[in-house]
Amino acid sequence: MVSMVNQMDLLEVLGDINKGGLIMIFQTFCNRTASKERIDVSSINPVPDRYKKAVDSIINIMKDKTEIFNVIEVPFVEVAFNDQDFEQILEDKLTDGEIPDEIICKLSAGIYNKAITQLTDSEQAIIKVLSTYICIQN
Amino acid sequence: MNTIINKAMIQPIPTDRYRISSTEVIKYLQDQLGFVVDYDFTRWTGISPDNSYIRLRIVIAHDDIVARNTSRDYVDKVLEENAAGIRFKDNVINTLKPFMYPLNMQDIRNKPEQMARFEALGIVGPRLDEIIRYSKLTYHRETNSFGLYLRAERIIADMLTDPNTGVINGDMEILGVFGTTPETFRWEVAVTRNRSGASATGHTGISLDQIFATI
Numbered sequence: 001m002v003s004m005v006n007q008m009d010l011l012e013v014l015g016d017i018n019k020g021g022l023i024m025i026f027q028t029f030c031n032r033t034a035s036k037e038r039i040d041v042s043s044i045n046p047v048p049d050r051y052k053k054a055v056d057s058i059i060n061i062m063k064d065k066t067e068i069f070n071v072i073e074v075p076f077v078e079v080a081f082n083d084q085d086f087e088q089i090l091e092d093k094l095t096d097g098e099i100p101d102e103i104i105c106k107l108s109a110g111i112y113n114k115a116i117t118q119l120t121d122s123e124q125a126i127i128k129v130l131s132t133y134i135c136i137q138n
Numbered sequence: 139m140n141t142i143i144n145k146a147m148i149q150p151i152p153t154d155r156y157r158i159s160s161t162e163v164i165k166y167l168q169d170q171l172g173f174v175v176d177y178d179f180t181r182w183t184g185i186s187p188d189n190s191y192i193r194l195r196i197v198i199a200h201d202d203i204v205a206r207n208t209s210r211d212y213v214d215k216v217l218e219e220n221a222a223g224i225r226f227k228d229n230v231i232n233t234l235k236p237f238m239y240p241l242n243m244q245d246i247r248n249k250p251e252q253m254a255r256f257e258a259l260g261i262v263g264p265r266l267d268e269i270i271r272y273s274k275l276t277y278h279r280e281t282n283s284f285g286l287y288l289r290a291e292r293i294i295a296d297m298l299t300d301p302n303t304g305v306i307n308g309d310m311e312i313l314g315v316f317g318t319t320p321e322t323f324r325w326e327v328a329v330t331r332n333r334s335g336a337s338a339t340g341h342t343g344i345s346l347d348q349i350f351a352t353i
Contacts, residue, residue, distance in 0.1 A: 057304035064229035068172025076301050137302050 023078050027069040027122060033081065034125035039116050043101040051103055054134045059110030062130065066112060069126060077133045086136045094135060103131045152331040154308070156298065160192070160323040163290055166297050170233050173202045176283075179290070179320040184260035190315045191259040192323055194290045195272070200282045203230045203275075224277070236296060237288045239273035246270075294325055308332055 024032075047055050065072060080086065090099075107127050108116040116127060142149065160179045168174055176197040183190050205225040246252055246266070256266065272287040291312055300307050308331040317323035 053304070054302040057301055060304055061301055064232045065170075065172065067229060071172050072169050134302075 023073045023075050025070060026072055026074045026077070027126070029074075029078055030069075030125040030129040031122060034128035036121070038121070039104060039124055039128065041101045041104060041116060043105045045102050047102045047106050048100055051100070051134055051138050054138050055103055055106050055110070058130055058134060059107060062111050062126075066123075077129065080133050080136050081129075086132070089136050090132070093138075099131050099135050103134055104128075107131060107134075154329045154331070156325075156327040156329070158294055158297065158325045158327060160290075160317075160320055163194070163293050163297070163325075167196075167237070167288070167293055170296075171202075171230060173199075175202075179323050181315060181317070181323055182260040182265055185258050188314055189258050189260070191261055192290050192315050192325070193265075193269070194288045194293075196286055196288055197278070197281070198230075198275075198284045198286065200284070203227055203284055224275075226275075234286070234288070237292045239269060239287060239289060241274070243270045243273040290325070294327060298327070298329060 046052075104116055104127055107130055108114060108119060108123075111127070111130075112119055112123055114123075116124065119127065164175075164177050167177075178195050180193045180195075181190055182193060203226050205227050246256065256262065261269065269287055272285055275284045275286050277284055294312070295306060295310055298306050298310060306329060308329040311328050311330070313326040313328055315323065315325050
C-alpha cells in the first residue's frame, strides 16, 4: 500500500492553517496533502462495517461536487487534518497503518463512477484525502 | 461527566446550542453549489415575535444551472412561463433538492396540522401563495435567471449533519429566529442528543401498559 499522505507537504499546510486559520480550496488542499504516487489497487470486497456508514455519507456529500472541487472549501475535512495528530490516530486505528483498499475503491466508484486506476492525479488526490479522513474519524 | 447540582439529582438533557446567522447559511449554500447566488432574507412574524419564519429567496444565473447544450433561444421561446422541461445540471439540482419546498406544496392547504403550524409562523394568505408559486424554479426572461424559494431550516439541518454518519447527532429544534435586518437575522437551534428514555417496566418485570390494560 502506498503512503496516503505526503508528510512534508502536510506539515507546510498545517503551518499555514495554524497561523491564519486558513481553509483552502479543496482541490488545492488535496493536491498539497496527498502523496504523488499513483494508487493501483482494486477490490471486490465490501467496505468493512466499521467504515460503511461514513463511506456512504461521504459519497453522498461529495458525488455532486466533483466539478466544483476547484472552487469550494470543505472545512470539516481540512480541520480533521489540522486539529488532530492524525498520523498517530491512524497508526492506532489501522492494521499495519494501512487504509483498506475497499474504502478507496468504493469512494472512487461512488464519487467519480470510475475505478481508482482510471482517475487523474487530481482525482486520486481527492480520494486519498477522503479515505484518510474517514479512517481518522472512525 | 458533569456534576449534577439539583436536589433530586435529575439528569440534564445533553443539548448542543447553535446560533446560526443568515450570512453563514448563504455561505454554506454557495459552498455546496460552487457558485454565487443573489439572495435575500425576509422575516415574517407569526402569532408572536417568538413564532417567526425567515423566507429565503435566491436567484441563479442561467449558465450556472442550465446544462450547456440547452440554448438561450430554447429557453426564451418555449419556457418563459416556468422552468418545466429545461435540462438542468444534475449536480446543481441534486444539491438544491433537499433545500426546496415539497413539489406538492399546494396540497398543504388540505393538511390541517401542517397548516396550523404554518399559521403560527405567519405563513398564510399571500405569503403562502408566494411560497407555493416559487417552490419550483421559475424563469425570469429579462435577467435570464431563475428564481427559487428555499427552506433555510433545511439548509441549517444539513449544516449540522455529521459527515461521518449523514445524520444529525440528536433531535434538532429551531428555538426561535431573531434579528431585525437581513444581515442580523439568526436562528437559535438546539440539538438534543439522543438518550434512552425512562423504563416503562415495573418491579414485576411486566410492562406498566400491560398491567393497566388489565385492571
